[in-house]
Amino acid sequence: MDGQQNEQHGDGGEETPVTGHAPDVPFGARPRSRPDWRRPLRRLGVTLAVLVVTLVGVVVGVLAGGQVGTDIGPFHADLRVSPAVSGGTTVDIPPLGALLLDSHDGPTHLTVELGALDQGRTEALLDDPASINRASQSAVDDVREGVMRLGLRTVASAVLVTLVLALLVFRNTRRAAWAGTLALLVTAGSLGTAAATLRPQSIEEPRYEGLLVNAPAIVGDARRIANDYTRYAEQLQRLVGNVSQLYTTVSALPVYEPEPDTTRVLHVSDMHLNPTGWQLIRTVVEQFGIDVVIDTGDITDWGSEPEANYVGSIGLLKKPYVFIRGNHDSGRTAAAVARQPNAIVLNNSTTTVAGLTIAGIGDPRFTPDKNTSPAGSGLTKQVADQVIGAGEQLAATVRSSPRPVNIALVHDPASAGPLSGTCPLVLAGHTHNRQVSKLPEVAGQMPTQLMVQGSTGGAGLRGLEGEKPTPLTMSVLYFDKDKLLQAYDDITVGGTGQAQVNLERHIVEDPKAGAPVPVTPTPTR
Structure with missing residues (x-):
């Protein structure tokens, strides 16, 4: 019995007397029991x-x-939310860069990345201009629906991951539930x-990153440029359809009728990232029966x-799309073009x-930081030597070609001089x-004609800076x-405020003289 009492009431075998009343404890002395302060610490x-x-x-x-991924018009967009010290939204617009919007507060950041164009939807938009307006009107609903799905998915993912992690750490369902x-x-x-802190007006005051920082036409007056470009695109949708009518009218002129074995070449240049240029090119390729595009x-x-x-x-x-680099195109640009199944990149x-x-x-040269206007393209002696040297290299290549060269391509017309007499036509x-x-x-050499193209992209974003945006230009060449x-x-194709497409037919009467005879332009408004 004593042994049992020692086990139940004693530590280390000390005997505690068993009586009918509590043991005598001096006043103010602490009882000999395990301290309770560990429980709050543990909790x-x-x-x-x-x-x-x-x-x-x-x-x-x-x-x-x-x-989440969502479709916004012809684009496939990826929406992502991430933890952040402050709120805001980043809109990635490849290849131009990103817009940073102070759209909301809170520890969440929204990223909207516009992906590549869907080929099927893009072709549908190009074939039906009215669908572009419908896509623009539905874009807000597309974004709203995508953001709602993103919010629900984010909450579900955060709760699920937390529950799984808590069960692995605590192995206690109550703590996992908490x-x-x-x-x-x-x-x-x-x-x-x-x-709750959403600020829709933040879209009017974005900050720019990437290539957009270098686009003065956008940075200088974003609202005006955006409005101008909207009108610009709307007008071009109507204008490109007139090309067919122009071609029918001009082709009926008795001065020149292309023979069945005529080869048609479309000469374009200086697109400068203008997406509208592709719509015009596609229209001309289809309606004029183009065989080759030269850029x-x-x-x-x-x-x-x-x-x-x-x-x-x-x-x-x-x-077939034959391409040479310009001074704004890098080696990566040429490689990207070369990856297209119908593209041919020439470099000497x-x-x-x-x-x-x-x-x-x-x-x-590779000088993307220079202005694309003629005023910014002056040549120093060193640069002039480079540019002329490129023409001399190409002239040597033309002379050594096993087959007579019909067309030589250079970017800067300053490179064309050494090509005189080597081929009948130089494009720049x-x-x-x-x-x-x-x-x-x-x-003793053949005469050589030089044809310098304007900007098929209307000088890109810079073309919207002036009151009258730079027109889009291209030429269809007919070879016998x-x-x-x-x-x-x-x-x-005229820009904003100039709802007009001009097509001007020129006849080369004497190939030896290379003198073009113009035909009266045929405008359509």
Whole structure:
């Protein structure tokens, strides 16, 4: 019995007398029992552990599941929400850069990334201009529906990850339930704060990153440019349809009727990232029965990797696309073009397409930081030597070609001089000013005609800076069965406030003289 009492009431075998009343304890002395201060500490530790697990679960859950894909017009957009010290929205617009909007408060940041154009929806928009208006009107609803799905998915992912993590850490359903409840409150509260502090007017005062910083036309007066471009695009949708009527009218003139074996070449240049240029090119390719498209460079503005998405429209043309680099195009730009299934990139080389032997060389410079206007393209002696040297290299390539070269391509017309007498026609761009001239003749050599194209992209975003945006220009060249230029049509599409398409037919009466005879322009309003 004594042994049992020792086990129940004693530590280390000390005997505690068993009486009918409590043992005598001196007044003020502490009883000999285990201290109770450890329990609050343990509860505090468990509470902190639950909070830490909850925060970790919320962050991991938001990063893992806080993203959805949605269609906005012809674009496929990715919406992502992420934890942040302050709120806001980033709209990534490849290849131009990003807009940063102070759209809301709270510890959540929204990212909207516009992906590549869907080929099927893009073709549908191009075939039906009215669908562009419908797509614009539904864009807000598309974004709203995508954001709602994003919010629900984010909350569900954060709670689920937190519950799984809490069960793994605590192996206690009660504590896991507390963590899941806290995760729900934290995530829903953060998204609710963002919704409650939403500032729709922030779209009017964005900050720019990437290529948009270098676009003075947008940075200088964003609202005016946006409004102008809207009218610009709306008018072009109506204008490009008039090309068919113009072609029918001009082709009926008795001065020139293309023979059945005529080869039709579309000369474009200096697109400078203008997406509207592709719509016009596609219309002309289809309605004029183009065999080959030739691009004399500056398809991009800065030659950056994000801009490579822009050249994806080349594949939609489904015609051979011969390209040389401009001074705004980088090696990555040329590589992106070369990846298109119908593209041929020339760099001091030749190719034969549709019976035409074409030689071309890229611009020796890479100067994306310079203004694209003619005023910014002056040549120092060193640069002039580079540019002329490129022409000399191409001239040597043309002379050594096993087949006679029909067309030579350079970006800057300053490179064309050494090509005089090597081939009948040289095509160039760069100046954004359409010109046709004859190169100085070399004794005993064939005459060579130089055709400089304007800007098929209307000088890109910079073309919207002035009161009258730079018109979009391109030319259709007609070659006979001997691959000699017989005629060409200069197509000009006016900008905002100039609802007009001009097509001017020129007849090359004497190939030796290379003198074009203009036909009266045929405008359509």
